[in-house]
Amino acid sequence: MTxxxxxxxxxANAAAVLRTVLAHGPVARSEVSRLCGLSPAAVSxxxxxxxxxxxLRELHGSGGGVGRPLVPLDLNTGAVGGPVAAGLHIGVxxxxxxxxxxxxxxxxxxxFSHTAIPPAELPAAIADRLGAFLDEFNGPRGHHxxxxxxxxxxxxxGVGAALGGWVRPDDGTVVRHTALGWHDQPLGAVLEARxxxxxxxxxxxxxxxxxxxxxGRPEAGRSLVHLFVGNVVDAAFGIGGTVHRGPGAAAGDVAxxxxxxxxxxxxxxxxxxxxxxxxxxALGAEAVRRGIVPDPSVNLLVxxxxxxxxxxxxxLRERARAVGRAAALLLDVFNPAVMVVTELSSVLHxxxxxxxxxxxxxxxxxxxxxxxxxxxxLPGAAAAVLLDRLFDAPLDxxxxxxxxxx
Numbered sequence: 001m002t003x004x005x006x007x008x009x010x011x012a013n014a015a016a017v018l019r020t021v022l023a024h025g026p027v028a029r030s031e032v033s034r035l036c037g038l039s040p041a042a043v044s045x046x047x048x049x050x051x052x053x054x055x056l057r058e059l060h061g062s063g064g065g066v067g068r069p070l071v072p073l074d075l076n077t078g079a080v081g082g083p084v085a086a087g088l089h090i091g092v093x094x095x096x097x098x099x100x101x102x103x104x105x106x107x108x109x110x111x112f113s114h115t116a117i118p119p120a121e122l123p124a125a126i127a128d129r130l131g132a133f134l135d136e137f138n139g140p141r142g143h144h145x146x147x148x149x150x151x152x153x154x155x156x157x158g159v160g161a162a163l164g165g166w167v168r169p170d171d172g173t174v175v176r177h178t179a180l181g182w183h184d185q186p187l188g189a190v191l192e193a194r195x196x197x198x199x200x201x202x203x204x205x206x207x208x209x210x211x212x213x214x215x216g217r218p219e220a221g222r223s224l225v226h227l228f229v230g231n232v233v234d235a236a237f238g239i240g241g242t243v244h245r246g247p248g249a250a251a252g253d254v255a256x257x258x259x260x261x262x263x264x265x266x267x268x269x270x271x272x273x274x275x276x277x278x279x280x281x282a283l284g285a286e287a288v289r290r291g292i293v294p295d296p297s298v299n300l301l302v303x304x305x306x307x308x309x310x311x312x313x314x315x316l317r318e319r320a321r322a323v324g325r326a327a328a329l330l331l332d333v334f335n336p337a338v339m340v341v342t343e344l345s346s347v348l349h350x351x352x353x354x355x356x357x358x359x360x361x362x363x364x365x366x367x368x369x370x371x372x373x374x375x376x377x378l379p380g381a382a383a384a385v386l387l388d389r390l391f392d393a394p395l396d397x398x399x400x401x402x403x404x405x406x
Contacts, residue, residue, distance in 0.1 A: 014394045016046075017043055018050060018055060020032050021056060021073050022214065025075055026073065026074040049395075053394070054155060055083065055390075056074070057073070059073075075101075076102060077103055079152060081154065083101075083154060084154045084157065085158060085386045085390075086098070087161075087381070088159055088379070089204060092231040094111050094112060094113040094114060095114060097130050098378075099134070099138060104384060106376045108133075123185065123187055123190040126191075127191050127195055130159070130191075134156065139153035141156065141195070141197070159198070159200075160199075161187065161199060161202075162204040162385055163177060163203070164179070164232030165177030165182070168248065169202045169249055172187055172188015172189060173187065179281075198386070204230075204381065205226055206252065209224060210384040212226065217369070222337045224336050224340060225339045226340045229278055232279070233274050233275040233279050254274055255275035256268055257326055260329075261325060262322060264277040278319050278322045278323050286315065290315065292309065292312050298345075302348060316345045320345065320356045321355055323359070324360045325359050327359075331364045331367070339364075341368055347377065356368060
């Protein structure tokens, strides 16, 4: 499939076909035409190119009654030949790697702890460990072959990377991530140079919003707000299937959103800011202060609650209610069709999500949900940073080049 100047209509048509199959596949060409509004000839032309490019597949033997049988189209998620994307979520104590198919399904996953690595050395260290992960699970990059010990080799589209802080997606720069000690870090360029793959980088709140629009609940495509509560607290807003970035890609900084009822001091000099009240860092420190866990780890706190420690459960519910009060403010401002909250305890246990909903108050609580991918949300959402671009521009050789990469 060769791009030439003036192919913007072809780009848009190919994207329309691919997104229609994503939303409705397996689906016959005639139904694709009806759903996306393109002529049957245009659908057939774009489908042929997407089939040749390996992004779609035909499901033969599907019947169709008397006469010419229907041959539905679906995304190419087959174990042999189905393209995959790598997902990289960079956290403060550790990073998570994932391998994801065209429907956002997580095929492989691994964590990499890097607390002892200096900030300047961290991008290269993450890239090298991610490369080893990809070679193990998908076979050596740049070579056709049988793949790794975990399955056959599949065309690798590239890497989507997500992390907290202020991220500028256009050039893959981490403008500011205080907890990692990064300022104007050219993360995308470092990853591309060491991995030899296309890389797209974005903030993790926007990444999860992209994943929800692509693969989650249908109402997310109408409008959504996503609130991420981890060591970094931030948010994202999407409408009409597009996630808002704002000037300089600085949208979504809610660290100092006031939490009604909170008197927690914040380094900014005020009290009750969301990050100082509800972040994983603040929660871990409070758990140690109360003698619940020996180290400031939210994972340890969640584990303690799961085995019946009432003090751990009480502290997690306190955090959930604070998150719910902040969520109520965002719901009032944006009034989205759905609000997605990524917060560890509520992702793992519905009871804490109920606390968030109750604190947000009626009639808004029914719109608050956890990410559709559950505990696998972070590596899958990171891959969605790349896949979102693929579904927007499937003809772009920078995001659709499996033949070049295998």
